[in-house]
Structures are given as structure tokens and as C-alpha cells.
Amino acid sequence: MLPLSIKDDEYKPAKFNLLLKLSGWIRSILADKTSRNLFFFLCLNLSFAFVELTFGIWSNSLGLISDSFHMFFDCTALLAGLAASVISRWRPNDSFSYGYVRAEVLGGFVNGLFLIFTAFFIFSEGVERALEPPDVHHERLLPVSVAGLLVNLVGIFVFHHGGHGHSHGEQGHGHSHSLFNGTTTHKGQDHHGHDGHAHHGHDGHAHHGHEGHGHEGHAHHDGHSHDGHSHAGHGDEHRLGSNKQILQGVLLHIMADTLGSVGVIISALLMQNYGLMIADPICSMLIAILIGVSVVPLLRDSIGILMQRTPPPLDDALPECYQRVQQLQGVYNVHDPHFWTLCTDVYIGTLKLLVAPDADTRWIQSQTHNIFTQVGVRQLYVQIDISAM
């Protein structure tokens, strides 16, 4: 009797909608630890940039203005990370049947790309300056870069704590323990996963070690804890995802900024005290190379995921699994195996089996599921074709 559906459209005034949306966004940002951290750090960064900009306009110094624009550009990376972490929690709908979880990989990828661009620009600038060192006004550089360093240190501290809280997080910690303790047939994958993570950890570590210029002791500690985090996160609750890519991307970005400020401070000191004009380009070139090198693993991983690569932790385990499936009673052949990563630690696989006409397909199916669940593939699609013979 009541035409409810028709009136729906007219009921929403535009600005009300916007306000609602805004509050919804903010609520969803504040709901999660990662995005909350990101958001606060973004606010801090933005306010710093604005202060710098206004101060620059007020004192009419071009250097400050351009630096503030640079800060704005940095903020876009944070913004990308924030957007990705919010989007990745959207519900799946008809057109995005897997949900938006991939956004986190994409966010990490975009951040990595931005970093590469930045590194490239810095490098080319450094080369240019190495050829003919310009006269740098270093009296104003120091305070600004020290302030930037402070802001970035806060960022590192926040994300360090974020990572910490994450690894101690409420979901799935006990779960992961049970996973590691309970599995004995699981060695190969566990082993490999360890290696992959150790690699990342190493990178972060090297990074930190270098960064120890700025503030002693802390950075070292930080690198370790992050390493530990990703380690523990390996066995984490899978459905919720651990946002590893975003965190890694953002952390790298902040690292790069911090390194940049440290480099500027060092070169400013060198220039002031010793008059070494060459220090500036060399510092910036070194930093650019460091950034580039540290971004490579992130980019490689995320490109691998985006291209539906077989997940590296499963590389070892899969042939063994095929072998076991083939040994099942009545299975003739395994073909068209596709395994890929949806987002961090969620693996999806499809498989086609050719079986004998008289085989028990249900048994084969559940056995196949068992075999692949053990190596960590939670979503498996097994199509069973019955051979014509």
C-alpha cells in the first residue's frame, strides 16, 4: 500500500548526506588502529606544512614555500595509505566480489612508486648539483629540517607503536600460536616464510642502522620490533588482514623523509663548519640510492601480488601438494592449477582434477581441500572432471 521505495530518493538533502558521509568516514578511520595512526600522522604533517607555508609567505622566503609544497606531496602518500586502509575494509558487493582488500596492496604499490619517483628526482638533482655545486643558503635550512626531522620521528614512533600494538593485537594471536605449535607437517612453508620475512626485516634494519645518525639507540630498537611484528603477523588471523603492505609503504616513506632531513642536517653542518659544498649533492645521492634500494622489495612483492603470481611462501609447498593429490585413489591428473594472493596472507587457489569414472569424488574433494588447507590456502576451488574412459 505504501510506496516506500519511491520517496527514498527525495528524502536525502545533499549537505546532510555529505555531513553523514564525513562522520561515517571519520568513524571508520578511527575504528582501526592502523588508519587512526595514519590519520593522526597525516594531520600532524599537514599542520606542519601549513605552518611552514604561512611562515614562508609571511617572511617571503621561497625556500620555505617550496619545502611546504614538498611536504604536501608527501602528504599525498600518507593520504593514499589512509584511503587504502579505509577502502580495504569496505564490504564486498556485487561488482567487487572479493571485497576491496586488494586496496592495501595497491596502496603499498602506489607508495612505493611515489618513493621511486622521489628518489629518481633527488638523484638527478644530486647529479646536477655535483657537476656544479650551487651556493646554498644554509642559515635557514637547519631549523626547518630539524623541525621536519622531529615530525618524522614522531611518525616513526607512532608507527613503531602501531606495529607493536598490532602484533599484540586482540585478534588471532593465540590462533597463530596454535598454528605454529600444532603443525608438524608444515615445516617447509614455515621455513620459507621465515626467510622472506627475514629479508624484509633486514632491509628495515639496514635502513634503521643508517638512520641511527639522527638519534641513537631508538632506531635500532624500532627496526627489531618491526621485524618481530611481521614475523608474528605471519600466522595472523587471515580474514582481517594485517595491512602489511600499507604499513610497510608508509613506514618506508617516513623513513625516506627522516633520512632526507638527517642528510640535510649533516650536509648543512658540513657546509657551515668546513665549507664542503660537495657534501650536499653526495648526501642527497646517497639518500636517493638508499631509498631506491629499500623500496625494491616492497615493489617486487606488490607487483607479484597484483600480477597474480603464485605466492612465494607456497612455491616450495605446492609441488609436494600436487604430488599428494595425485596419489589419492582414483586421481589421474592435476591440471590448470592457479594459486594467487588476494591480500596479505590470504591465498586463493583453483585446481582441476581428472578422476577415474568410479572414483569417490566427494572423498577426493575433501581430501584435496585438506591437503591445501594445511599449506595455508583457505579458499580453494576444485573442479572435478570425470575422465571419459
Add this chain to the structure above:
Amino acid sequence: MDEKYSSNVLSGSKLGMVEVPNSRLTRYIVLLVVSKILKALGIFESYDILKVVHIVQFIFILKLGSAVVLLFFQKPFSSGKVISKRQWIKLLKHAVFSCIISLLGFFGLTLCGPLRALLLFEHSDVVVIALLCVLFTSSGGGPSKTRGAALFIIAVICLLLFDNDDLMAKMAEHPEGHHDSALTHFLYTGIAFLGVADHKGGVVLLVVSLCLKVGFHTASRKLSVELGGSKRLFALDNLVSAVVLLPWVIVLSVTTESKVESWSSLILPFVMIILSVVILQFYVEAICSAKMEVQRCARYGAIALFSSSLLLANFWTHPLTDQLRSMSKPLQESSTEHVLSGGVLVSAIFFIMSSSILSSPSKKGHKGTLVGYSPEGTPLYNFMGDALQHTSQSLPRFIKDSLKQILEEYDSRQIFYFLCLNLAFTFVELFYGVWTNSLGLISDGFHMLFDCSALVLGLFAALMTRWKATRIFSYGYGRVEILSGFINGLFLMVIAFFVFMESVTRLVDPPNINTDMLTPVSVGGLLVNLVGICAFSHAHSHGGKSCSTHDHGHSHHGHSHGEHGHGGHGHAHGGHAHGGHGHGGHGHGGHGHSHSSGGMNANMRGVYLHVLADTLGSVGVIISTILIRQFGWLIADPICSLFIATLIFLSVIPLLKDACEVLLLRTPPENEKDLNNALEKIEKIEGVLSYRDPHFWRHSASVVAGTIHLQVMSDVVEQRIIQQVTAILKDAGVNNLSVQLEKEAYFQHMSGLSTGFQDVLALTQQMESMKYLNDGTCIM
């Protein structure tokens, strides 16, 4: 990376050699690199010392010092078995040879300077043996090794012929001058007898002594086994050579007066040289070759050594380092330093490349993945895809093949031709710029070169999409296209952002622009880019032709096209620009098409947009130049660039949106309606109860993958349903489908499984204990 994965499979199933992953080796690699850098430092230092100390004395001190240290560490007399008299004689011979080789090596060092000596003398045995294998045996190990050998020889020749060392002129009168001893005099006359200059003689000498060294190392292996370990041999060898050299040194120090003012100031450098060149080097090499393979060790070592020596050579004579060194030791005259010439640089790069090629392990027997065991129990290997792709090829054939591949397909051909055009223009610009010495042209040329990188990326992506699917990338490389489009789009975004910022800064404070040279260059660039736009917009509409029309109507696109046409029309040249306009319209239509096919040719779209942005840039420059010149509006330039940045930004957004959607695994929008219909049809198939988790996503332009779970009645024929479903979804465009049929009992079982992982474990353990019993009743 690929090599790692291809062999990891073997190691996973406990077959073949287990390769240790990189991460665990990192500390050894770092150690190796550090030791190599120290060694380079030590060699540079010893070159300086050799200017004042006689070579024989130098070697004697070196041997004696290292012998003392090694005796302390290694304790060759108190540990190990007793050395017989015959072994002592062998040791003596060994020591004499090692003395001769180090004499030759250090003499070469005095002749050609530390950098060249390092480049020539410090190759690891593996590299030289591989080189000799290629040169003198027929089984060299494939084209890649041949390439490495060729590079090596070219590097030596570079050092011989193209190295214009300043010192050569000074050295030319040297043979008549003062000679320290009979030995050096003898060597000098030998070299003069050969008819080459000193410095080149040094190069030849070093090459010869390198060969001798390798032969000597190979020969001494047997002795080291006899004596119980290479470390013990090394310690004893150092001691004996010091003893051998002792009489000579005594005679020398009695007969000639020393040039050294104070030996005490040389103690520190000597200690450093002994530690870095001999001791640390030896131990680190021993550790690294034990922990890693020798080849990898050689590769990293060579790269570290050569690059650090290049750096050192650059900074050694720098005033800064002089300043630093003056603290520790007296200043020396730097007039006779060997300079860093272009020839040395080239040959150093060649040496690095050749040693990394020559020391790369030959992959024979490493390939193939274990797929299972045959009924007879013999292992079966799979030599597919990725294993075969990484065989080394000869270079000309590689170029020929890739050219053929590029020209095969329309897209890559377009990009390739345009890339060639762009590069040609860039080089003309660069040459002209260098010739007329105009900085603006040169910087513009570099900018063009930078733009070419986008084209190269597109070309590479277009090639890669056609690679076959491998075990690792099981869906094939089709996604590269989308990724490349995405990266190009992002790139444009960043550029637009920077241009925007720059122009905002300029709006506040418009600078004075020199407009003289801008016009011809930008008109040239515009012409080149117009050609590109014609080509690519054609490709565009071509690509979209086969797809169904589905107007999405992107107004900003139309706008940008119109803008381009307008700009060309207004200023560059009438007739052609009109054609451009027509093409613009055409491209617009084509754009609607290609958009309708979702991720279709995202790569080409990215490249196209890039070219478009460049064109807009040139048009903007031309307009603003004219405005500035005619009316003196300095503000026109920032406004133009602001406008252009916005246009680029807006035109990139749809591309990015599409690429993002594909990367986020969206259901392909153009298939959505068909898919819904198909799902309805599936539900109506006889025997199907329901479906769940339908996932459909576009992998690349040609592959749409899908998975679906179907719940069916327990008495249907499964194969028939699978076929029907596959056929229905294929009609809807899904060409890579897997269907999982679930009967009721199975569904209950699986839902039980997913509640707890523990249960799965318990079940599997139970299963394994039963050793796959023949009947499946234990589960069901």
C-alpha cells in the same frame, strides 16, 4: 630471483643442491664487500709507500708482518702433523714462486698505478679459469660466457690503447733515469725491449702475472692438502718467503742508501696494509667461499672491489683526502699520480660486467621442477616455461628475436616506431645543444629522454604480455599491460602535480623568460608528438573496434581532445592541424570504444596519454611564448601551465580508475549484465540447488577468470552440470573457469572444517596414520 625459485623446488623435496636464500648470506656479503673496500684502500696506500720504499723491502715487510700475525693465529708448528723434509722443499719452491708473483704484481702496481693494477690483477680464480676455458677450449659454456670473455678482452684492450695516462709522458724518459736496483732495471729493460711504453708494459706484465697467479693457486692445492689446510699453508708460506727474501733485503740495505726518512711514520700504513690486504682478505675469502658458492663470492667481491677502487681513484688525489691524510703522514707530491681517464672508466665497467658474467654459475642440471614419480619410481621433471626461458642466448640473435617480436604486433610496432622517432629527435636536440653550447636545449633533450622512459615501459609491457604462462605466473603475464598503464598514469599525475606547484609559485612571482630559443624547439617537439598522437589514436580506435559499443561518455576526455585539436589548429600549422582535429574526434570515438572494454589496452592508453600530455605542453609553450612576445604578458606562462596540468590530471583519472578496478578484481563492468543473466540460468539448471561465492574478474585483456561453488542434489551427474555451467559462463565471456560442485554431505563436512583449524589438523593426522586407506568411508 628466478634461478632461486627454479631450484627451490628441488631443495624443497630434498633433491639436488640446497640453495641458501639470500637473506641469510647478507652478513657474509657485507663482510666480503667491506673487506674488498679495505683491500682497495690498502693497495692505494701501498702504492704511495712504494714510491719511497724499495719493492723488495716492501714485500719482505709485508710477508714478515703477515707471517707474524698468522703464526699467532694459526700456530702452524704446534698444531697439525709434522712436516717432512720433502714437504719443506716443496714449501720452499712454493714460497719462491709466491715471492716472484707478488714481486711482479707489485711491480705492475708501481708501473700502472693502483686503479689499473686492481682492475687487472685482482680477478678471482673462477673468473680467469672460465675465461681461459672459453678462449682455449671448445666447451666454453655457451654464448653468455663468450660474451663475458669478449668483454674482458675489450677491457684489457681499452686499458692498453685508449688510456691516455698523463704519467706516460713522464715515464717515457724514465728508463734512462735513476733505477733503484738491478731487479727493477732488469724489468725495465725487458719491457723496453718488448717495444711498448712503460705503462702499457705494466698492463701486459699484470696480465701475465695474473695468469701465473691462477696457475700457481691451482697447483698449490695439492700441497695445501698435504700440509693440512690452506690456512696452515698460507701461514708457512708467508714465513718461508720472508726467510727467502731476507738475504736479498740485507744485501740491498747494505749496498744502497734508503730514501725513507723515518721508518716510524711508515709503521701505521704498513700495519694497515698487512691487515687489510693480506690477513683480513685471506680469512674473509676463506669464510665466504665456505659459506657461499665460490662463484657468487667472486661476483660480489669483484663488483665491490672494482667500484670501490674507482671511487678511491677519484678521491685519492682530491684535496680533501690530502687534508685528511696529512694528519697521519707527511704530505707527498701528487704530481706523478695516475689520472682517471675515460679509457680506464670504460674498461672498469667492462671488467665488472665481464667478471659478473664469467662468474655466474652455469645452470646445467639445475633446471626442471619435480612433478612427481612415475609408477616405476623414477622421478619425473617438468622442463616447462620459466626454466627454458633463462637459457643464455647469443646477443645478436636475442636482438633479432626481440625486434621480430616487437614488429609482430600492431601495438608494440606503433610504440617502437614512435620511440625511435622520439629518440632521434632527442639526440638531434642534444647534439645541437652541445654544439651550440646552449643549456636550455640540453636540458630539454634530457627531459625528452626522460619522457622516452614511459615509452620504453609501454613497449616492454606490450612485449611481456605475450609471454607464456609459467608455473609461477600461472595466469600469464597479461596483467603487465594494466600495471604499466597504471604506472604511466601515476607518473603523469605526479608530473601534473609538480607542474601545478611550479606554476603556482610562478603565478606569485613570474620570472623573466628568455623566449628566443623556445619556439623552434617546441614546434619540433609538437610535430613529433602530433605524429605520435595520430599513430596512437588510430591504434586506439582500431583496438576497440571489435567490442560492443557502450557509451560511457567521459566529458573531460572529449574536452582534452578538443583542446589539442584547437591548439594545433591555432598555432602550429594550418592544414595538418586540421587533420589533427579530425583525428582528435576520431580518437574520441575510439576512446569510448576502448573504455567499453574495461582494461582493454590500458598500456596503450597510458602511452597515448603521455604523448598527449607532451603535446599539450608544447602547445602551451608556443601559446605562452607568443603571448609574452606580442603582449608582454609574463603571467601567460604560469596560467598556461596551470591549465595544462589540470587537463592532464583530468584526462588521467579515467585511466587510473579503470586500472584500479581491474587490479582490485572488480567484476568486469562490460560483462556484468551477461554474468547476471548467466547466473540466473545456472540456477535453473536441473539438479542445481543454489550457488555461492561467484567471483569473476578480469585478469588481462584476453582472460576473464571466474570461480563458483554450486550446491547440487546428491543424485545428479556431476560432469554434465559442470559442462553446462562452463558453457553458459563461456557465453558470458568467462574463459578461465573452475566450478566446484558440492553435494550436501560434503558441504556439511566443509563447514565443519572451516570452524576450526585444529579439526583439520586432527583429521589429517588421522588420515596419515591410516596411510590412505582405499575406501573413503573414514571421512564420510
